[in-house]
Amino acid sequence: MNLAVLGFGNVARALARLLHQQRGAHPFRINAIHTRHGTxxxxxxxxxxxxxxxxxASLEEVLxxxxxxxxxxxxxxxxxxxxxxxxxIPTALRRGLHVVTANKGPVACAYHGLRDExxxxxxxxxxxxxxxxxxxxYNMVRQCLPAATVTGFAGALNSTTKVILEAMARGHSFEEGIAQARALGVAEGDPWFDIEGWDSACKAAALANVWMDxxxxxAQVDRKGIRQLTPEKLAEAAAKGKRIVLVSRARRTAQGVKLRVRAEVLDRDDVLASMHGTxxxxxxETDLMGQFGVFTLNPGPEQTAYGVFADLMEIARNS
Ligand SMILES: NC(=O)c1ccc[n+]([C@@H]2O[C@H](COP(=O)([O-])OP(=O)(O)OC[C@H]3O[C@@H](n4cnc5c(N)ncnc54)[C@H](OP(=O)(O)O)[C@@H]3O)[C@@H](O)[C@H]2O)c1
Structure with missing residues (x-):
């Protein structure tokens, strides 16, 4: 199966390595890679x-x-x-190509239009x-929860804020927390996107668009990041046996699906407080399967590339 890849950063490089390693068993071939700097x-x-x-000159030319x-x-x-x-993405779909992405933006901002296209x-x-x-x-819900509907969810989905809040709970400053997140390779050069809760809002919007229509x-998510928190507030919570975690929540109401991102004060034995580091x-929450969870330990570009690979396998299986 012939692939064109847009972007050649951490994830695309990890994908190229994974496909190369798997080429005997799974014949996916990257025929083009296109970035702003070269093709x-x-x-x-x-x-x-x-x-x-x-x-x-254009994506059409690359494809x-x-x-x-x-x-x-x-x-x-x-x-x-x-x-x-x-x-x-629509450019490729209109030309009859399948599309696989690891980019939250399109799913969080325009899922239904792309799905319909x-x-x-x-x-x-x-x-x-x-x-x-x-x-x-996404594949787990689609393939392993027949007839069930997702009615809500709650997630501790952002690595950078977790690292910063844990550092502050140990008495370090906000800036030292950012430095630790950077040293672990999870924070961007400018980590505002994580700190202001945008990453958590994007993930919540993507999940809610796909699962809850x-x-x-x-931008429509009720979002507040972690900038207002201090080592003192973290220490105060810890002294009470609590932990502060940036949580994304979704619930269905009579007015529609409500999405919220907040730094929540959780009991230490709350499952949402159980993840550490990255x-x-x-x-x-589902109608037929009650509540259940999934977690990912110390994620990196290799795991993200595997998510892309799993989608490619799904396409190959059904083509
Ligand atoms: N890193 C992870 O583990 C992870 C996890 C989940 C999701 N993601 C998502 O996966 C995507 C890729 O992540 P990454 O870590 O690989 O990013 P990255 O290392 O920053 O690489 C991004 C790539 O996109 C290219 N690019 C940007 N604008 C472009 C354009 N208009 N046309 C063509 N190429 C363009 C850049 O190249 P030029 O500058 O040369 O254009 C660069 O090669 C992102 O959307 C990210 O949010 C990443």
């Missing part, structure tokens, strides 16, 4: 460290040259409008890796 293309397949020429059957969209996230993925063209739009890296959540965007956890 690499070879219809016989690229190496894991290809040479890039100047950037192609054409690659004879691509699947677009793998791994560009940078913009939480406010989902671009550039929100332009890339994929259906119109009889192709798949899959996004397993957007919320919990490679840990199965929320038709929402990250690990994440999601508890689902």
């Amino acid at each position: 690499a293309c070879n219809v016989s397949g690229l190496s894991t460290d290809p040479e890039f020429g100047p950037p192609a 054409e040259r690659a004879k691509a059957q699947v677009l793998v969209e791994l560009t940078t996230l913009n939480p406010e409008n989902g671009e550039p993925a929100l332009t890339h 994929a259906r119109r063209h009889n192709v798949r739009f899959l996004h397993e890796a957007v919320t919990m890296d490679g840990t199965p959540v 929320a038709r929402t965007t990250p 690990s994440n956890l999601l508890v689902l």
Whole structure:
């Protein structure tokens, strides 16, 4: 199966390595990689460290040259409008290509339009890796919960804030917490996106759009980050046997689906307080299966690449 990959950062490089390692058993071939800085293309397949020429003039040109059957969209996230993925994905769907992405933006900002566009063209739009890296959540609900409906969820889904809050609970400053998150490789150069709760809002919006027909965007999530917290507040909570965690919650009300991101003071034995360091956890509420959870321990680009690979396998199985 011929792939065109957009972006060649941490996740795309990990995916290239994974596909190379699996090439004997699963013949996916990356024929093109396109970034703003350059394009690499070879219809016989690229190496894991290809040479890039100047950037192609358009995505259409990349897809054409690659004879691509699947677009793998791994560009940078913009939480406010989902671009550039929100332009890339419909372009590929309209040309009859399947699309797989790890980019939260399009699922959080415009899921239903993309899903419907994929259906119109009889192709798949899959996004397993957007919320919990490679840990199965979307595929798990679709494939393993027949006839059940997700009625709500709560998740400790952001690694950076967890690392910062744990550092402050040990008496370190906010800035030292950020430095520790950077040292672990989870915080961006500018970590405002995590600290202000945007990442948690994007993940909540994506889950609620797919599972609860929320038709929402990250900007519509009732969101407050962790900037107001201090080591003193964290110590006060710890002295009472509590832990502060940034939590994303969704519940259905008579007015529609309500999404909220807040630093919550939790009992230490609350399951949402049980994850440490960069690990994440999601508890689902369903009508037929009650409450249950999934967690991911110390996620990294390799797990995210596996989420993309799982989607590619799903497409290959049904093509
Ligand atoms: N890292 C993780 O473990 C993880 C986990 C879950 C989800 N994700 C999501 O997966 C996506 C990729 O993450 P990453 O860590 O690999 O990001 P990254 O290392 O920052 O790489 C992003 C890539 O996107 C390219 N890019 C940006 N704008 C582009 C455009 N308009 N056209 C073509 N290429 C463009 C960049 O290249 P140029 O600058 O040359 O254009 C770069 O190669 C992001 O949306 C991220 O939120 C990542």
